Structure formats: C-alpha cells, structure tokens
Amino acid sequence: MMTEADTPLFKSWDNAGQDIFVPEHYAMQGEGALYAFIAANPVGQVFTAHDGNQQVTAAPIIRAQRLDVDRPLLAGHMAVRNPQCDAIIAGASALVSFSTGGAYISPRWFRKNVVAPTWSYVSVQVRGRLKLLPEPDCALDVLDRTVAHMEALAPCREGERPWSMDALTPEQMKRYVPMVMAFHLEVEAIEGICRLNQEKDRADMESIIDGLRGQGAPGAQHIARLMQANLDTL
Structure with missing residues (x-):
C-alpha cells in the first residue's frame, strides 16, 4: 500500500515553459x-547578440517605476566603457x-x-528589448533607486x-554619473524555474534537506531553506 510519504509531490513532467524548458512541477x-x-536577487546576467557579437554582463537590475507604458519595465546600468553598450544604444533584444x-x-x-544525482537551483529569465x-x-534616478534597493538588502549595523x-559631492556626481549607461528593459516574457526536488516523495525530500x-557551502544551506519552506506548505 502506498502511503502519503511514498507519494511524489509533483504534477507532471510536461513542459510548462515557453522560452525555457520548465517541467510543470x-x-x-x-x-x-x-x-x-528578481527584487531579492537583483543582479542579472544580461545576454545580447548584436551586430555579430554575443556578449554578457552581470548588471544590477531593479523594477522600473514607470506607469506610462503598457509592459513591465526593468531598469539597470553598466559602465559606458563596456562594449555591450552598443547593444543598448541600438535597442537590441x-x-x-x-x-x-x-x-x-x-x-x-x-x-x-535512488536515482541519478542532480543540481537544485532557482532561476528567472526575462526577455525584452533594451532602451537607452x-x-x-x-x-541618476536609476542609480538612486538601485542604491536604495541594494542598501535595503544589506541591513545597517548599529549606529549606521x-x-x-546624496553622500557624493557635486564634483563626484559630475564625475561618476557620466561613467555609467542607464537603460530600461521592456519585458516581453518572464519565466522561472524552481528546481527543488518536487518530484521526490516526502521521505526523500526530508533526507535531502538533512x-x-x-x-x-552557502548554496547548500540556501537550497535547504528553500526546500524546507516548500515542504512546509505541502
């Protein structure tokens, strides 16, 4: 007789993704x-393929505060010396x-x-068009809001x-702001995969967490917390 602990906690292996392969569960x-x-993990790998060049840059990305557009917007920046800025200027995908x-x-x-080893992770992919x-x-607005967002993720110590x-002098502001290129990403598609061993039964999941x-490794501790939080909701 199959008990609750023997029952896999997932729906199906059907692909639920559009631009990425994501089994439904x-x-x-x-x-x-x-x-x-994204708000909790606001550094994204920005991939472009423009003018024959495939490029990628790790960049801070936050939600843009814009209400005058039809699609969601993300905002980011990178150094103007970065060759990938050509893709931003061109409005590349x-x-x-x-x-x-x-x-x-x-x-x-x-x-x-007992099956083959695997790798657990969580990832979100966004596709869209860049706008300089x-x-x-x-x-400056993008930098202001990016710093505020990042500071909120790094709690202050006592007395901080x-x-x-605003801590920068006007001279520093004039020097630093032109060194970055700010951009929006008009979101056309967003998908996420949360691979936390949902296809395993409860006994296996509890043993994996242990x-x-x-x-x-910090990654192992993080995945254990995510798996436990997921298991607690089942």
Whole structure:
C-alpha cells in the first residue's frame, strides 16, 4: 500500500515553459513571485547578440517605476566603457537571467527512490528589448533607486544609516554619473524555474534537506531553506 510519504509531490513532467524548458512541477507560478525573486536577487546576467557579437554582463537590475507604458519595465546600468553598450544604444533584444546559488544533490541522500544525482537551483529569465536612457537625470534616478534597493538588502549595523547618492559631492556626481549607461528593459516574457526536488516523495525530500544542511557551502544551506519552506506548505 502506498502511503502519503511514498507519494511524489509533483504534477507532471510536461513542459510548462515557453522560452525555457520548465517541467510543470518546477514552474514558478505568478508574476508576483517572479518579480519578487528578481527584487531579492537583483543582479542579472544580461545576454545580447548584436551586430555579430554575443556578449554578457552581470548588471544590477531593479523594477522600473514607470506607469506610462503598457509592459513591465526593468531598469539597470553598466559602465559606458563596456562594449555591450552598443547593444543598448541600438535597442537590441536581450535575455536577462537571475539565479541563486545552487547545490549538488547526491543519490546518497535518497531513501525511497535512488536515482541519478542532480543540481537544485532557482532561476528567472526575462526577455525584452533594451532602451537607452540618455538623459543624465534619468541615469541618476536609476542609480538612486538601485542604491536604495541594494542598501535595503544589506541591513545597517548599529549606529549606521543607509548610504545614498546624496553622500557624493557635486564634483563626484559630475564625475561618476557620466561613467555609467542607464537603460530600461521592456519585458516581453518572464519565466522561472524552481528546481527543488518536487518530484521526490516526502521521505526523500526530508533526507535531502538533512544532507544539504550538513554541507558547508552557502548554496547548500540556501537550497535547504528553500526546500524546507516548500515542504512546509505541502
């Protein structure tokens, strides 16, 4: 007789993705969850293929505060010396990948169904078109909001206050702001994959979590927390 602990906790292996392969039980549900993931992991790998050049840059990316457009916008910046800025100026299409540290899952941790090893991770991919923000005020606004967002993710120690762009002198501002190129990404598609061993039964998931907690790597601890939070909702 199959017990609750023997029952896999997933829907199906059907592909639920459009631009990325996502088995249904790994698919992140709802735009709110996707954008929340980006907000918590706001450095994306920006991929472009423009004028025969395939390029990628790790760039800080946040949600843009714009209400006068039909599609969601993300905002980011990179150094003007970066050759990939040519793709921004040209308004090229881009793919931006956001992810957390992943973890190796050893078959030694499986209790019910011993299969091949795997890798657990969470990732969100965004596709859209880049748009240059040439005005210095727009670039400064992107920098202001990016710094505020990042500071919120780095809690202050006792006696500290969040840093802001206002701490720069006018001379520093004139020197630094022109050194970056700010841009928007008009979001055309957004998808996420949350590969947290949902296809395993409860006994295997609990054993995997225990195995991960015994590892020293930060990625293993992070995946263990995500798996436990997911298991707690089932």
